[in-house]
Amino acid sequence: MSVFGIGTLPMLLALGLVADRLLSLIRRPCIRQIAEVARTSGADVPFLRPKELATDSATDIQFLRHAVGWLKDHRGWEPTIVVTLQPTCPFRTSSDIDNVIRIIQRPGVDSVRTIVNASPNNPYKMWKHVGNDGEIEPIIRTNHFDRIGTDIPRQSLPDYYLQVGVVYGTKTEFIKQDRILGDKVIGYEIPANRFIDIDVPEDLVRANELLAALKQ
Numbered sequence: 001m002s003v004f005g006i007g008t009l010p011m012l013l014a015l016g017l018v019a020d021r022l023l024s025l026i027r028r029p030c031i032r033q034i035a036e037v038a039r040t041s042g043a044d045v046p047f048l049r050p051k052e053l054a055t056d057s058a059t060d061i062q063f064l065r066h067a068v069g070w071l072k073d074h075r076g077w078e079p080t081i082v083v084t085l086q087p088t089c090p091f092r093t094s095s096d097i098d099n100v101i102r103i104i105q106r107p108g109v110d111s112v113r114t115i116v117n118a119s120p121n122n123p124y125k126m127w128k129h130v131g132n133d134g135e136i137e138p139i140i141r142t143n144h145f146d147r148i149g150t151d152i153p154r155q156s157l158p159d160y161y162l163q164v165g166v167v168y169g170t171k172t173e174f175i176k177q178d179r180i181l182g183d184k185v186i187g188y189e190i191p192a193n194r195f196i197d198i199d200v201p202e203d204l205v206r207a208n209e210l211l212a213a214l215k216q
Contacts, residue, residue: 046070060084061180068175081105082175086165088198089114090207091214096190100167103186110182111170115161116195124157125150164197166190 039045047070053063064082072078081104085092092114100112127136127150138150167188174182194214196207 046074059180061175061178064170064175064180065178068172079172082170082172084165084168086168089165089195090198091194091196091210092166092190096167096188100169100188103188104169104171109184109186110174111168111180111185112188113163113168113181113185114166114190115187116164116190116192118160118162120154122154122157122160124152161187161189164190164195166195 049063050066052058053066064084068078068082081101083097083101085097096114100114103109104112124138124140124142126139128139129135130137138145142150142152144152170180171182174180194210196203196210198204198207
């Protein structure tokens with residue numbers, strides 16, 4: 001595993017340090033190289049993630065619950081809101097972070113997820129395999145399917161959104177209940193022109209190209 005930069009910032013920090021409403025930026029890396037970069041950049045790195053939580057099968061709720069418990073046990077402090085900034089979605093602004101926290105502080109709101117419009121990939125026009133012979137069926141079958149199939153005008157379909165890891169927020173009470181989301185979840189939409197999810201090395205090239213375009 002390596003640390004890659006987008007522009008002049010390490011991907012793992014990307015503006016979390018300058019958000020007004022984020023009281024503490026805690027990085028819980030799984031290897032020491034990442035921990036050192038985070039410390040040098042100003043993040044609080046109180047521990048390395050336990051090995052059992054640093055696997056491909058580990059879930060977000062597992063390491064969030066561990067982090068909340070560690071802070072309570074070792075520092076006597078428990079946040080009221082847990083905010084997650086996934087390093088593979090680096091194009092967040094400090095305003096994105098502050099706005100998500102501001103929303104979750106509203107009465108009755110439990111969690112906030114950043115989302116991006118899924119157009120043109122609307123699930124009403126998606127199919128899935130249902131057998132070994134190549135047969136497919138629509139993921140969502142509308143009332144018009146028998147007559148026109150999935151050839152429904154895009155303008156007639158509802159908007160759909162993908163969840164993206166730019167900023168997630170959940171009240172700590174739900175993390176302690178082993179829940180990543182509370183009962184009422186609000187979506188905070190990110191403009192599609194500044195969203196990228198970095199999974200493979202080629203995505204880093206695209207990310208730096210996108211950054212250059214955003215600066216113009």
